[in-house]
Amino acid sequence: MVYSPVPVALVFLLYLCVVWAGPRLMRSRGPVDLKAVLILYNFSMFLVTSWLSNYSLLCQPVDYSSSPLAMRVRC
Structure with missing residues (x-):
């Protein structure tokens, strides 16, 4: 630009x-009530980051790589 x-x-x-x-x-x-939208958004981001990407919620070693999944989980 x-x-x-x-x-x-x-x-x-x-x-x-x-x-x-x-x-x-x-x-x-x-004001607009966005509580339900934010709950749905946070839950969907949780699903995409953890469950759908085969990320273990019980015992996961620390991933220090710069892979997209590791970077998403870190933030």
């Missing part, structure tokens, strides 16, 4: 519009 100043300027202007218009649009609306 930095090959030209135009994309950076457009992203900056979009950011300013969101910062300016966002609070005005949301002034009369209540």
Whole structure:
């Protein structure tokens, strides 16, 4: 995006519009309850990381490699 100043300027202007218009649009609306969505997301990430990738939950040796599964479990 930095090959030209135009994309950076457009992203900056979009950011300013969101910062300016966002609070005005949301002034009369209540907060959104995302608790169920976050629970579902966390559970799905748990399944993808551990169960579907054959990761043992009982006794797993420490994996110091830089494999994608090891990096995902570390974070």
